[in-house]
Amino acid sequence: MARGELMKKLLASYGRDDEFRAIAEQIILEEEQKNNRVLARSLRQTLDHASNRAPPPRALAPLIPFPDAANDFVERVEPEHTKSDIVLSKANIRIFSGLIQEFRRADDIRRSGLPVRSKLLFCGPPGCGKTLCTQIFAGELGLPLFVVKIDRLISSYLGETATNVRKIFEFARKQPCVLFLDEFDALARSRDDTSEHNELRRVVNSLLIFIDRIKPKGFLVAATNLDQSLDPAVWRRFDEVIWFEKPDREMTEHFLALKFKNIKTAFDPTSHVGSLEGYSFAEIERICVQAIKAAVIERRKEVRELDFRHAVADEIRRRSGTARLQHLED
Numbered sequence: 001m002a003r004g005e006l007m008k009k010l011l012a013s014y015g016r017d018d019e020f021r022a023i024a025e026q027i028i029l030e031e032e033q034k035n036n037r038v039l040a041r042s043l044r045q046t047l048d049h050a051s052n053r054a055p056p057p058r059a060l061a062p063l064i065p066f067p068d069a070a071n072d073f074v075e076r077v078e079p080e081h082t083k084s085d086i087v088l089s090k091a092n093i094r095i096f097s098g099l100i101q102e103f104r105r106a107d108d109i110r111r112s113g114l115p116v117r118s119k120l121l122f123c124g125p126p127g128c129g130k131t132l133c134t135q136i137f138a139g140e141l142g143l144p145l146f147v148v149k150i151d152r153l154i155s156s157y158l159g160e161t162a163t164n165v166r167k168i169f170e171f172a173r174k175q176p177c178v179l180f181l182d183e184f185d186a187l188a189r190s191r192d193d194t195s196e197h198n199e200l201r202r203v204v205n206s207l208l209i210f211i212d213r214i215k216p217k218g219f220l221v222a223a224t225n226l227d228q229s230l231d232p233a234v235w236r237r238f239d240e241v242i243w244f245e246k247p248d249r250e251m252t253e254h255f256l257a258l259k260f261k262n263i264k265t266a267f268d269p270t271s272h273v274g275s276l277e278g279y280s281f282a283e284i285e286r287i288c289v290q291a292i293k294a295a296v297i298e299r300r301k302e303v304r305e306l307d308f309r310h311a312v313a314d315e316i317r318r319r320s321g322t323a324r325l326q327h328l329e330d
């Protein structure tokens with residue numbers, strides 16, 4: 001076949017791996033027949049190398065319009081962060097790369113009669129990366145991210161909630177996406193609370209049944225900062241439970257290095273790891289931001305150790321205030 005025709009066919013096969021490979025093989029064969037051995041060998045090596053790599057994310061699929069009725073409690077979020085912005089434990093890095101590989105090889109896994117993990121529960125204290133990680137995970141998978149506001153979903157129009165829930169789940173069944181049930185605690189709480197309205201309990205239970213039945217095309221991710229108190233009926237509906245804990249020393253050091261990466265300092269921020277034990281990432285981030293701001297306000301080129309110490313002191317004060325308020329509420 002004329003080279004031009006083959007090139008056209010090659011481009012037209014974009015996204016269809018088998019067809020692409022067959023045409024590429026044909027091009028290589030023609031080069032061999034023309035005695036262009038060096039070129040043929042080099043093309044063959046390139047093709048073999050490319051097909052050994054993991055296939056690209058599959059979510060370049062067209063977006064199905066989101067049901068209108070659900071606009072009030074679902075929003076599409078564009079991930080603003082990449083994996084270099086997050087600090088994860090070694091265990092979580094391993095879990096997430098496993099999940100991403102599993103997603104990319106989902107067809108092979110299913111063909112082997114094995115299940116693919118697609119329903120994830122993220123647990124852990126506030127400010128430790130559950131929401132951030134969901135965004136980055138969706139971005140890494142190349143999937144659109146839809147965030148469901150559960151508290152709004154269950155508190156709004158009770159009568160219509162079940163229908164809306166059905167629409168959302170129907171959507172996630174067809175559209176490869178990450179469907180994120182943030183503030184999943186709202187749901188767990190409603191189930192616990194015996195004084196709740198019957199209708200609400202019914203809705204909550206039907207939501208759990210939907211979660212049970214759904215086989216998402218992408219992932220269903222739920223996040224909660226309730227841990228042990230979470231109802232076992234909720235836990236068992238997920239294929240994987242992933243913990244986001246407060247950072248240990250090593251992670252704190254990594255996080256400080258990340259936050260001061262492009263900032264000039266007159267001290268080594270990572271030497272303060274010891275004074276940050278027990279803080280969440282979000283709290284440590286606030287300390288870093290306050291310290292950097294102090295230098296900006298005084299038009300200094302460098303952040304000083306004292307800026308950092310003051311920011312830590314402010315955080316301690318803020319925390320003790322929060323603890324007192326908590327105590328008053330108990």
Ligand SMILES: Nc1ncnc2c1ncn2[C@@H]1O[C@H](COP(=O)(O)OP(=O)(O)OP(=O)(O)O)[C@@H](O)[C@H]1O
Nearest residue numbers: 085086087125126127128129130131132225281282
């Ligand atoms: N593991 C992390 N690595 C890097 N930054 C983090 C991490 N965890 C939290 N942060 C920082 O703290 C902010 C808040 O974190 P995030 O919203 O992900 O917490 P969360 O676990 O979802 O908390 P909540 O339970 O309150 O919803 C993030 O936007 C990010 O700036």
Ligand SMILES: [Mg+2]
Nearest residue numbers: 130131182223
């Ligand atoms: Mg969150």
